[in-house]
Amino acid sequence: MTETIAPARSIVVERTMPHSPEKIWRALTSAPLVAEWLMQNDFAPTVGHRFHFRSTPMQGWNGVTDCEVLEVQPPTRLIYSWNASGEQAADGLKTIVTWTLTPVAGGALVRMEQAGFRPEDEMGFRAMGGGWPRILGRLEDVTANLT
Amino acid sequence: MPAAPDALFKTLADPTRRAIFERLAVGGEQTVHALTDNAGVSQPAVSKHLALLKGAGLVRDRREGRETHYSADPTALRPLIDWMSLMGAFWEGRFDALENLLDRMDQ
Numbered sequence: 001m002t003e004t005i006a007p008a009r010s011i012v013v014e015r016t017m018p019h020s021p022e023k024i025w026r027a028l029t030s031a032p033l034v035a036e037w038l039m040q041n042d043f044a045p046t047v048g049h050r051f052h053f054r055s056t057p058m059q060g061w062n063g064v065t066d067c068e069v070l071e072v073q074p075p076t077r078l079i080y081s082w083n084a085s086g087e088q089a090a091d092g093l094k095t096i097v098t099w100t101l102t103p104v105a106g107g108a109l110v111r112m113e114q115a116g117f118r119p120e121d122e123m124g125f126r127a128m129g130g131g132w133p134r135i136l137g138r139l140e141d142v143t144a145n146l147t
Numbered sequence: 148m149p150a151a152p153d154a155l156f157k158t159l160a161d162p163t164r165r166a167i168f169e170r171l172a173v174g175g176e177q178t179v180h181a182l183t184d185n186a187g188v189s190q191p192a193v194s195k196h197l198a199l200l201k202g203a204g205l206v207r208d209r210r211e212g213r214e215t216h217y218s219a220d221p222t223a224l225r226p227l228i229d230w231m232s233l234m235g236a237f238w239e240g241r242f243d244a245l246e247n248l249l250d251r252m253d254q
Contacts, residue, residue, distance in 0.1 A: 013238040019249045027248055037244035110245075112238055 010115040018107040025075035028099055039065075043080075045072045052085070062086050076101050082114060093121055155223070158203040163188055164196045168205055172219040179215065 017024060027033045029045040039053040049069045057063035064085040071079035078099040084092020095116040102109040159165045167182055179197065183190045197217055200206035204223040209216045 011235050011238060013235065013242055015242050015246070017246055017249060023249060023252060024245075027245060027252065033248065033252075037248045038241050110242070112242070114234065114238070117234075 008115065009117045010113050011117070012111065012113045014109060014111045016104055016107055016109050021075040021101040021103050021108040024101055024108055024110060025078075028078055028101075029072075029074075041067075043067075043069070045069065045074070045078070047072055051080075053082075062088060070096070091120075093117075155203055155205070158199055158205060161196070163192075164200060167193065167196050168200055168219060171206060171217055176209070176216045176218040179217070182217070 027037065029043070031041055031043045034041050034043055039055050041053050042051045043049070044051065047069050051067050051069070053065040053067060055063045055065075062085060066081070066083045066085040066089065068081045069079075070081060071077060080097055082093070082095045082097045083089060084094070095114050098111075098113045098115070100109075100111040100113075102111070159168060163186065167186060170182060170185065171177060179190060179193055182197075183193045186193050197206060197208070201208060201217075205220060207218050207220050209218070
């Protein structure tokens with residue numbers, strides 16, 4: 001049997017926001033502001049800058065995301081890598097996050113694409129945290145957002 | 148054909164129902180009586196929640212003598228624990244937080 005290589009997958013989230021691209025750009029590129037809506041970080045809007053997002057570690061995940069700024073085009077385009085870190089770096093997530101801001105009437109379309117998920121990332125995710133407690137914790141997060 | 152994610156979410160969105168499901172998932176097979184002792188609601192209420200969980204395919208039952216034993220079915224959760232859908236939910240949540248921040252920011 002020949003092994004088929006499944007293509008990498010992406011997540012795309014798009015939303016029109018009633019704010020100027022310049023203002024949204026600030027929220028995307030000021031480290032203290034990014035910390036307010038995403039995660040603690042030492043981001044700087046400079047190509048080549050390496051930084052980390054830090055979150056609460058969980059079983060099977062050290063909570064740190066390794067990143068590097070790849071492209072900065074104010075106020076329309078921001079790209080950084082989003083990779084697993086430490087001992088998990090070798091086999092873990094290696095993705096690229098691209099932010100695109102497009103002016104629209106009354107605001108801007110905010111588009112986030114996280115690209116490069118491989119099938120083995122899903123396997124790793126399933127293994128991560130040893131099953132039920134983690135899955136249930138995530139369920140609570142997800143269902144909490146339901147109205 | 149597993150239940151659609153929306154139906155599963157709806158079933159698990161109720162906190163009491165989710166607590167019952169979690170007890171079965173973590174604690175293994177249990178009877179209605181054992182579940183009622185810990186649920187903080189009446190036995191008919193627990194039975195009703197179990198029926199809904201069973202309807203969504205999240206819970207299985209097994210009759211033994213006069214007692215029915217309930218257990219969680221992990222395969223039913225498959226549509227919800229898909230890595231991509233969880234990551235999507237993560238970013239949707241971050242978008243909500245971003246919008247909330249933008250509303251609070253000066254121009």
